[in-house]
Amino acid sequence: MRIRPLVALSVAALSAVLLAGCAGSAPQSTPTASETGAASDLCAVAVPEGDVAASVSVSGEVGELPTVEFEAPLEFTSAERVVAVEGDGTQIADGDYVTYALAVYDAATGEQLQAGGFDGEPIPPQPITIGSGPDAYFGCATEGSRLVVATPESQSGGALVYVIDVLEVTPADAWCAATEPGDVFPTVEYSADGIPTITIPEGEAPEGVQLEVLEEGDGATVEPGDTVTVNYTGVKWSDGSVFDSSYERGEPAQFSTTGVVAGFQRALEGQTVGSKILVSMSPTCGYGEAGSSEHELAGETLVFALEIVEVTEQ
Template structure:
């Protein structure tokens, strides 16, 4: 249930650069942390002569054209704001829906574009302080258009990115728990308290749905707490178990903020000693499957049974 990676703005031409700034790794158990470096506004790259010289034309939310002198030469990221939007601003942990066009810095030609219209959607990604993504987005508001001059890397020449910030969802509004709009799985426990999850042969609920199977009487789990718990995770698609601390014979311990959104929503606000069932749609788990999101759980609706054993306040 570790938090999914910030998958490169999901445009292949940009992937290496975006991933270079990311620290989350959902494939391993060690937790990933972020460091408060003064906020997203401070994290944004500074403007420079190359980014300031780019002329961008075209309606916001549609594939633009960019005119600039070639070849470009940049040693460090440069960032300029072509359109200053008036929508919701990005804050730490907020999710952004965006569109991106990439231009070759040597030729000026467009080499990639994604996120424009219903036929080419990109999954929202979290923008977090300390991950490197803030250098691209900063604290831009929805409706903003950002021009980036990006240094070359390896065999890839320097490039110009044009980012349209389509929508911003604050962290505390992302993947909120909702009422079930479809049948939920059933759970049985053996004599040792190990659960078995049976998934209905129907479409899964949308969003994040939480059922308290047994309410504890301990402290309430707060955001950022370090929790120790047992869990079993099941794919809705085939009912198979993909991860289980019960099967490993050892509880897991991690911060609530170091897991995918759906899992975080399931445990924060619950009492220690509780056992809960949660279902989460792909966007609240590991995202939709795509060419740049090949995680084995991408595109899966996930089901977890979670037993909350203990909780400690976040350090500091």
């Protein structure tokens, strides 16, 4: 089994928020959810158990930096995995978001190379989806589990040992679920030409996704995975500046609901064609916390005024 090293997926201080996007287009992301939601699929893609991984001694409480001992150098030619501690929490299903801690060791010397997420400062949640890479490490582990994964030498680096603590599992359909606006929420005004101008209020930006339906359309309902045509303007909560606008480009954008960041996805699914919506999303539901992603909007709470123009069923 060939798997991508998790270190390569955990750049920027071990953060693994797998978000991507490009300026001047819709707020795109790698898909973050599957329609199957089947834990059994993740069980099947997990790295198999092996004696080398089992030989690694790991002690300490889950969530705290472990004490790891093994007889170096470890010699093996294929990836191995064991569940050192089996948690009794929720089992990871395809598309679920996992908050975790990670320590990485050199299999040749036993030296600790990286560590993050322990002692109350977890790495930002990551979606675990079939074929994503991390699926082979996490498999269908349960919340509260401690995993040991050994990966052989490859073109990208030497042999490694990972200790991964599964701290929290959030079901895909509950991640960044939209709520009604709180007391502090932006406002929007439309020009005679239908161009929105968003005003950011004074006060701290809210967590999660908050959504207000400004005008409810009478068209078809947007379902998960549908392709939508949308007009939108996006601004930063921090300074109110516009960072992207289909109105300014003169034409709406088209994309799948599962191809955008979580907050934007929540703003679309379940709404009807013709609806105008104002939505705010904190960094975890957008492009990640500052330092967790190289995207220029990482760390920003984003606000969108959007109108659903058309929908095409998947």
